[in-house]
Amino acid sequence: MSKPLRFKHKKKRYALPEPGTTPGFVYIDVNSLKPKINLYSFSADTFDVVELNSLRDIAKRTKDTSAFYWVEIKGLNSAELFNVFSEELKIHKLVLEDITRTYHRPKFEEYEGYNFAVSRMLRLGEDGGLENQQVSFIQTKNVLYTFQETYDDCLDAVRNRLREGKGNIRIGGTGYLMYAIMDMIVDAYFSVLSEWSEDMDLIEDRLLARPDKSVMYDMQLVKRNLIALRRVIWPERDKMNDILRTDSDLISDQTKMFIKDAYDHCVQLMDMVESMKEIASSNIDMYLSIISNRMNEIMKVLTIISSIFIPLTFIAGIYGMNFAKQDPVTGKIMPGNMPELYVANGYEYTLLVMAFIALVQIIFFWRKGWFK
């Protein structure tokens, strides 16, 4: 972990719905990216990919039922794009709204003739902050449409497997392809978690070596990240479960066996997140106890030194007083009113008394275990 941890959580401000817009309103964020569209067509033996400028005539382009298609859309800033979905492909406008409002929890919904799903793709950014984008899926019999907010993603491995035809990916249909992408996204959670786990180890080392305020800040930051991650994983698991239990004929039983595997991964992740949260909490407790302990140590030093020297100073103060005799006749003032002062070796005796008092106190503190 070379990057510094920052306490301040970087928040993505979602474009929340302005109250009053029509339900099903397709929201185009003018600050978002213009779409790049790739059309992958593949079957057991063939593979092709072309870049499209527009989705017009997409129905015609994907009419060959002996092949499967993946229409990958990166960037959502195009009203025209969504018109195609709405008018040509008859996608429900609530689905389109959900695609454009990119703050949705993972979910899976069945519609007539197609399925709709949402995943959340997490990545650690350059600055250690968590990037969290929505990936939406529309799955028909032989076409899978995916929508993502940015051009970067963690799906290159899927594209390579598609190109090379490894495993089931070309023959499992759109259901398997959707699974493959979702599984890749879930796998990326493991990377994120693993990095945070290392961060936590480093923080723990600092906690034991030199616990200062920043340890607390960083631990809280990790805890928050875990809270954020948990908010993604729980509905992700529910989504997987919904897919497992669907009777949609777009998801084959073979694919469901793989989905069950992804479901297990989500449960695994939840376990890890919960354990890490418990460990973070226990580290915060530890930090607080370390502070208390340190306070005790500081107070012990103060108390030992004050308790020893304050009484001695008092004794010195006594013998620094100027009591004197006044000759009742002449009114002349002369020393001689404090007999101890004039005893032979009085000074040495006093020092011995002082040493004795100090010794008694040191023994007292020693027995209380304050020197440990």
Next chain:
Amino acid sequence: MSKPLRFKHKKKRYALPEPGTTPGFVYIDVNSLKPKINLYSFSADTFDVVELNSLRDIAKRTKDTSAFYWVEIKGLNSAELFNVFSEELKIHKLVLEDITRTYHRPKFEEYEGYNFAVSRMLRLGEDGGLENQQVSFIQTKNVLYTFQETYDDCLDAVRNRLREGKGNIRIGGTGYLMYAIMDMIVDAYFSVLSEWSEDMDLIEDRLLARPDKSVMYDMQLVKRNLIALRRVIWPERDKMNDILRTDSDLISDQTKMFIKDAYDHCVQLMDMVESMKEIASSNIDMYLSIISNRMNEIMKVLTIISSIFIPLTFIAGIYGMNFAKQDPVTGKIMPGNMPELYVANGYEYTLLVMAFIALVQIIFFWRKGWFK
């Protein structure tokens, strides 16, 4: 957030039922607002709105089954109004009691020939306090009655969409209209939450920059607001779920798809509230650890200064003592009993010893890391 946060939670004291009133008793709060009644009549192509003075003959006015009607009632201070519902429209008196007792949780209930629902409309007032009013719905085949406590609300957007005929609002029937209003109310929760989220960011900034008592107060205030909001959202979600699962023929399947969307929004809101609550708690922990840390710093200053100077003062006190010799013959008292005092350069040596002691202590504290 220009308005100041106040710790003291503004509570709305509900008119709780006086024990002993007959169940189903319609309670008229004499301090509440007199009703204003609007009758909207609309179909796919027509739209009209008139203000009514009374509900008498409402059945006649809404008898045209080819149109839909929305009877909007703002202000509940009229016994006569509720008589119409009870006698002319045969609404169950428990329903009317629930409308007039404005402290109900969101709920949805089916009755013979009509549905009854309750929402809670939240708004941030001028002073940053949360205004929380009850909106009740009676939905029949072609008339939707709504009841609210005040004249102000967040429903203008719905009225505009009705006037302009945007989307499904004129053709979806009373079920869709009820959904549209409920959805607007839920959307307003997002605004409230978003404002609190900004408040929390500001509080967090203060927490890191200059954590004083007011940070704790404000954080607690936000936490309480979140507790209050949660109390509204949970039953709101349950209500949406009840509507989804109802087999009342007053709610069409198309409308249920929209209700599912509103249900998702409630789940989203719950997620956000829970996360914000966790963050608020973690900030309070942080605050407490900051206070403890600061205490440590204060004590360190005290301990360092006291530990260094108290022993030195003691030494100075020693050499300020007045031990003296007394001539055994003349009884005359003369200095000379404290040999160190008369050593050549004794003073300078003493200062050196003091400096050495101070140095040893400074090194000791340095190594303990107390100067950081």
Next chain:
Amino acid sequence: MSKPLRFKHKKKRYALPEPGTTPGFVYIDVNSLKPKINLYSFSADTFDVVELNSLRDIAKRTKDTSAFYWVEIKGLNSAELFNVFSEELKIHKLVLEDITRTYHRPKFEEYEGYNFAVSRMLRLGEDGGLENQQVSFIQTKNVLYTFQETYDDCLDAVRNRLREGKGNIRIGGTGYLMYAIMDMIVDAYFSVLSEWSEDMDLIEDRLLARPDKSVMYDMQLVKRNLIALRRVIWPERDKMNDILRTDSDLISDQTKMFIKDAYDHCVQLMDMVESMKEIASSNIDMYLSIISNRMNEIMKVLTIISSIFIPLTFIAGIYGMNFAKQDPVTGKIMPGNMPELYVANGYEYTLLVMAFIALVQIIFFWRKGWFK
């Protein structure tokens, strides 16, 4: 809230079963009240109430199936009374045991020919303590028997409605009458909660104005009261639910609509109790943070004053030392060994140095923000 709050929770020591008694043993507490019995007979148009000395022949007195009867029994100290139930009315002895052991949770049970239910009636006593008595119900086709521990209760409103024939109370049968009494008891919880809510506001005011130990005590007292109330409301809600789902023909569907209303009230109460508990907890946190803050303030005062004056006192101590020259020849001791002392205006310079040191420290503390 004029009455003082006391930390010590007044506990009612229930007569717990001595291990070893036969199950179904009717326990007569000799310290409890002798029974007072009222027999209310009523129908839509008639109403009569007589006081009975004994329950003998109660079956004959209530044989008119065109009327309904309410047999109200206040005080349980009579073995003969329970013999009538056991022998004449064939009530199961476990039911009678439950009536006499007055520590039961709210519940609803069906038996052959009758229903049995338990409610807990709460009232704030004169001294602010919570009085908690058991009200038991045996409901047959046309007779409702109620049992309570004391002569005082909160049911006068029900008796008045019965006398005046308001609402459904005379025509709804024994099921509705039982509902009316249970509803009244639940309504009384609202009063209790409302009073505690005001107590909590007052405590909160004290918390912000002058937080002393008693604030903590009182807040804990409220929290405990809430814990006790929660213990009553949860099973009360479950009881209402059991009645809603019963298929006993002694509870009509109309009555169930009212029971649904009472059920909603219980849920409302649970909501309120949970929120108040959360607020109480957050106030306790607040109190602890206030104490910590105050400690910080105290320590700041000590540290500022000590840090400024202890070094200055040391300097004064230095120049109070008695180092002197000793004439090597005469052995005479004379001042002159501490050169600074004899510098012209040395005293004034010293004061200036002291003022400078103090100033530096004041600036140091100022910058640390300790004077705020």
Next chain:
Amino acid sequence: MSKPLRFKHKKKRYALPEPGTTPGFVYIDVNSLKPKINLYSFSADTFDVVELNSLRDIAKRTKDTSAFYWVEIKGLNSAELFNVFSEELKIHKLVLEDITRTYHRPKFEEYEGYNFAVSRMLRLGEDGGLENQQVSFIQTKNVLYTFQETYDDCLDAVRNRLREGKGNIRIGGTGYLMYAIMDMIVDAYFSVLSEWSEDMDLIEDRLLARPDKSVMYDMQLVKRNLIALRRVIWPERDKMNDILRTDSDLISDQTKMFIKDAYDHCVQLMDMVESMKEIASSNIDMYLSIISNRMNEIMKVLTIISSIFIPLTFIAGIYGMNFAKQDPVTGKIMPGNMPELYVANGYEYTLLVMAFIALVQIIFFWRKGWFK
């Protein structure tokens, strides 16, 4: 509570299974008690009890189907005993293993021809520690076998009722007898809880009167006892529920009504345990706040006294300095360099200034409320 509370929890070290033993292995603890066996035979009108030396021929002895039998086995240290069960009575070896491994949770299991159940009998020992032994039941049509670890128990009341023929105990069959014993065991939990409740009251009194370390220890001890008790009551309730829902013909419907009563007792107990745990937690919070408060008081005393006297001591130090004039000619050193010292009544003025400074500080602390 005359006996002293001890923090250290007395743990019973169970003979945990050594990994590797065959499942169903009957474990004979050589340190346990040799069995004492009583055979009770009873019917509505007859009752007899004999002590047996061995279980051989137990099948013959209990063959009279018109009577019921209770075979009571105290002490499990006999391999021969379990051979009888295994070979003569054909009891499953897993059941026998469960009887001999005495660390099982309460449970109820049906086997062919018999039921098996486990209860845990709790008693407060002489020293206030909790004794926790396993009671196992094998119930056949007309014989109930019970197994307990020690000779002492809390079942004498059941034996007396059996001898005297009170209630249903002789006519309810083996099911009712098993219920009667289980109910007695659950009743004993109330005694334990009631004693702890009194302990807690005493601890609370000490908490308010003189809160020292031992209060914390004792409160933690009670909390732990409650945790241990809860571990017994939850599965006990589940066991009762299992019996209620069994369709074994060895448990009659009449008996189930009594089991329902015992089930209610378990729920009651859980309620009490949870409340007591919450109260214990709130007392621990209270204790911590009392410690913090006390720290505040200690610091106030220190701060007030130090703040007042340290500056005054500094002033006294100033006028104890020995600044002097040195005659530039003779080099003679004479007082006279600190003009205030020689002002007429300078001493009195100084004292007044000191008194004034002290007064200002006292007013300052007074206004901060530190003298309360």
Next chain:
Amino acid sequence: MSKPLRFKHKKKRYALPEPGTTPGFVYIDVNSLKPKINLYSFSADTFDVVELNSLRDIAKRTKDTSAFYWVEIKGLNSAELFNVFSEELKIHKLVLEDITRTYHRPKFEEYEGYNFAVSRMLRLGEDGGLENQQVSFIQTKNVLYTFQETYDDCLDAVRNRLREGKGNIRIGGTGYLMYAIMDMIVDAYFSVLSEWSEDMDLIEDRLLARPDKSVMYDMQLVKRNLIALRRVIWPERDKMNDILRTDSDLISDQTKMFIKDAYDHCVQLMDMVESMKEIASSNIDMYLSIISNRMNEIMKVLTIISSIFIPLTFIAGIYGMNFAKQDPVTGKIMPGNMPELYVANGYEYTLLVMAFIALVQIIFFWRKGWFK
């Protein structure tokens, strides 16, 4: 517990899936152990074990349906091995992936013709750290394949029972053998827990005798270990439950009775873990209160000594001042300006006043109970 406890939790870094590998990819960790394979063949009367170099022809070797086989594979570093499973035995590649990715939660899955299960074997290593390896099971009609990561395990007892033919192990089929191994693994959890329980007792003793920082560290370490163990036991219980409810004909009803027993053990373990976690938490609370208490004691010593001696030192300082008379004529400076100094026995009176002040303070502190 002779081995030292270390705070730092030893973590096993699992080979997490690199994002992008094909699902069902058999991952061979080059750092893992080469496989050792044993083939046990047994029936009621026969037993044989041979070591195999390769799994080739395993189908032929296990074709005798009158016997059962256990193929034990220790070490997973062989791609060829998994090829046999994939090609010869037609095991699903997701199963093989799960076997090679050794970070799975306990689970049970049915496939066509075989069952797949995962257990986690826990052992305390030499250094007190927890070793956690995955044991996977593939169970067919007459062959059980087990896979483990290391050569060491806790299964010798099972092998011995198999060799000696004790109990059901040779006649219960592969289901019983799988149960026997799983049961052994669960039994080992008891050993681990029992050792931690002893550790916790030792820590508790130290907590009461000399609570220093290391107590907190060790307690947190135990708490973490418990968190880790809980993560294993919960899914283990769910696995047992899944086996209980399976209708696979590879698991007989007799075996399920044993599985029920193992299920009970898991519940028992969960109980113990939860209780120990609660006790660990309560010990941490105790530790914090002990620190606070100790702080109070330290502060009391400081406050008592400072409060007594600081005012006395001030008095001594007063009479150490050098106020003097200046002869208005000669300008000569002479003592005499501080009348108390020249009173006869003024010194003795002053000492008495000092003693009186000290006494008053001592009484004051005594009454506050600070000397206890």
